Amino acid sequence: MATPKLRFKEFDGGWTSKKLKDLTDVLRCGVASTPKYVTEGGYPFLSAQNVSRDGEMNYSKVNNISNDFYKRISKTKLVKGDILYSRVGASYGVAAIFDKEEEYGVYVSLTHIRANQNLDNIFLKHFLNSPKARIQAEQGVFQGGGVQNLNVGVVEEFNLAFPSKIEQTKIASFLSTVDEKISQLTQKYQLLSQYKQGMMQNLFSQQIRFKADDGSEFGEWKDKPLNEIASKRSGKNKDGSISEVLTNSATQGIIKQSDYFEREIVTKSNLNGYYIVNLDDFVYNPRISVHAPVGPIKRNKKCLGVMSPLYTVFTVIQGNLKYLEYFFDSNFWHDYVKGVANSGARHDRMNITNKDFFDMPILYPCLEEQTKIANFLSAIDQKIEVVAQQIEQAKTWKKGLLQQMFV
Numbered sequence: 001m002a003t004p005k006l007r008f009k010e011f012d013g014g015w016t017s018k019k020l021k022d023l024t025d026v027l028r029c030g031v032a033s034t035p036k037y038v039t040e041g042g043y044p045f046l047s048a049q050n051v052s053r054d055g056e057m058n059y060s061k062v063n064n065i066s067n068d069f070y071k072r073i074s075k076t077k078l079v080k081g082d083i084l085y086s087r088v089g090a091s092y093g094v095a096a097i098f099d100k101e102e103e104y105g106v107y108v109s110l111t112h113i114r115a116n117q118n119l120d121n122i123f124l125k126h127f128l129n130s131p132k133a134r135i136q137a138e139q140g141v142f143q144g145g146g147v148q149n150l151n152v153g154v155v156e157e158f159n160l161a162f163p164s165k166i167e168q169t170k171i172a173s174f175l176s177t178v179d180e181k182i183s184q185l186t187q188k189y190q191l192l193s194q195y196k197q198g199m200m201q202n203l204f205s206q207q208i209r210f211k212a213d214d215g216s217e218f219g220e221w222k223d224k225p226l227n228e229i230a231s232k233r234s235g236k237n238k239d240g241s242i243s244e245v246l247t248n249s250a251t252q253g254i255i256k257q258s259d260y261f262e263r264e265i266v267t268k269s270n271l272n273g274y275y276i277v278n279l280d281d282f283v284y285n286p287r288i289s290v291h292a293p294v295g296p297i298k299r300n301k302k303c304l305g306v307m308s309p310l311y312t313v314f315t316v317i318q319g320n321l322k323y324l325e326y327f328f329d330s331n332f333w334h335d336y337v338k339g340v341a342n343s344g345a346r347h348d349r350m351n352i353t354n355k356d357f358f359d360m361p362i363l364y365p366c367l368e369e370q371t372k373i374a375n376f377l378s379a380i381d382q383k384i385e386v387v388a389q390q391i392e393q394a395k396t397w398k399k400g401l402l403q404q405m406f407v
Contacts, residue, residue, distance in 0.1 A: 006404035021156035026114035030106030048109035093137035095128035122172035161407035248285035250292035274306035322374035
């Protein structure tokens with residue numbers, strides 16, 4: 001009988017191995033019927049979108065189904081402590097513990113699992129999220145209609161090695177402590193991000209003002225048109241000498257297109273008409289999204305590259321670059337763009353002329369106050385980055401534990 005590489009010292013002896021179907025009281029997929037949603041009353045209805053990639057339940061987007069529909073489909077009630085295991089889509093094969101007292105329905109995109117008396121449910125959840133289970137899931141998943149499916153029949157045949165119930169509980173408790181640490185760090189990250197957004201709102205609305213080093217008040221802010229502090233880049237890659245294609249992402253900023261799409265989108269021979277983008281140039285992407293309702297303006301901190309002529313590229317000739325970067329990360333220029341954009345534009349992008357774009361008013365304090373604002377927000381960003389690194393380190397550590405604590 002096998003044993004794990006990493007084990008609590010008070011335990012010894014081999015682990016028992018069985019099929020998952022022999023270790024569960026409930027192992028079935030959710031209802032496949034088309035749900036009948038209601039806006040009032042009814043029962044919450046869970047799907048794969050409610051299981052996060054980190055193995056936690058996310059109840060922020062839950063639709064309700066009618067009472068009649070729930071009564072027809074609820075052959076097996078979901079109870080607190082049961083496991084929901086995602087079975088379709090790109091994030092298949094992730095398990096989370098259902099932790100509500102109320103009654104919920106379960107859609108076919110989830111597998112409902114309840115361990116029998118031989119297994120600790122939390123131990124089973126961590127096993128299902130371990131590399132050992134992932135290998136079995138990847139071997140059994142199939143493409144159906146272009147979507148990955150992990151059928152219940154495959155999950156039933158998972159091989160699971162397990163120790164005594166006491167050792168299971170200790171492993172589950174330890175790994176849950178690691179999860180709690182990750183959760184605390186994630187909450188800290190979110191709070192810092194919210195604090196930064198709040199401070200940006202206060203600073204750019206001038207509800208909070210810095211003072212000069214000598215204690216004196218800074219002067220009034222100006223509204224300067226963008227064309228006074230920046231100039232449009234119109235140089236093109238005519239000789240094709242630059243082959244690095246960049247893209248402007250609302251969430252990731254300016255990155256290599258090959259990193260964003262995980263492949264080359266354009267061929268090198270088609271880059272002659274692309275704009276050259278230098279380091280510290282700013283780029284406007286007119287494509288709108290949830291994160292960028294009028295399209296993002298981002299600063300190129302990546303490398304020399306080229307971008308599609310659909311983008312607007314400009315270089316700043318006066319002002320603090322970091323201050324302007326934060327200004328464009330705010331929403332204080334959005335109303336202007338919405339006001340001048342062509343109402344006949346495509347629904348997924350803003351249609352704004354070059355003249356209107358470069359007439360955009362920029363909130364412009366004196367250079368010294370710009371620097372103070374930039375330094376203040378940069379200090380918050382540094383704290384956010386430290387926490388982000390701590391989260392990644394904790395997740396990497398947990399991944400290693402899952403690899404070594406299961407057989």
